[in-house]
Amino acid sequence: MNKLKNLQLTQLLPASIAADTTVKNISLSVETILQKVAGQTAAVLLLPHLDELPEAIIDELAWQYHVDTYSADFAVEVKRQLIRQSIAWHHKKGTPAAVTDMLSTIYSSAQLEEFWEYGGEPYHFRVTVGEDRTDYAQIIDDAIRVVKLSKNARSWLDGIKFRRNITGTIYLGSAMSKNKKVELFAHTELATNSLYIGGVIMRNRRQQLPVAGDMGR
Known part of the structure; x- marks a missing residue:
């Protein structure tokens, strides 16, 4: 099979005109033009070569493909991904899948939760992000x-x-730890022990004795 980049028309000419000089010259001229076009085709196939294109062309392609979520402040890797998926996104725009896919260009771990999954109000949703960087406002x-x-x-x-x-x-x-609780209460019972009481009877006697002077009289 002949490819466009190495096409040789002279080999495809029927035998009835292959020997004609004018036909040969025309075929050679067309071969040269077609091979030159084939060599420049790569520049036209933009999407397959997004990773090789400079950022200035990437910005122009974002306008051409109507990338709604595009921003010139995005990292160039994010820009390329947005352009690469723009056509498919336009087919499903407004659906949860579109939100998830477009958000994944910024947060690769992003997941969308519908309101019934977390007890929210009808027609509401939220997004959960895993371990992606979040330190930039x-x-x-x-x-x-x-x-x-x-x-x-x-x-x-x-x-x-x-x-x-x-x-x-x-x-x-x-x-x-071990705790011991001791409670002390006042004891109100009367004592029943025996009580011993002792006494002494004393007898006093008064006696007057004469002094010596009185005895010699």
């Missing part, structure tokens, strides 16, 4: 803008929830 603003442009008019975004898995070692300790 611009990225969060871009994500909200992408959601608003890709959702349908009657649906409302409740918010973007970021889920983080934290790993680490938790040490637990315990101690045993």
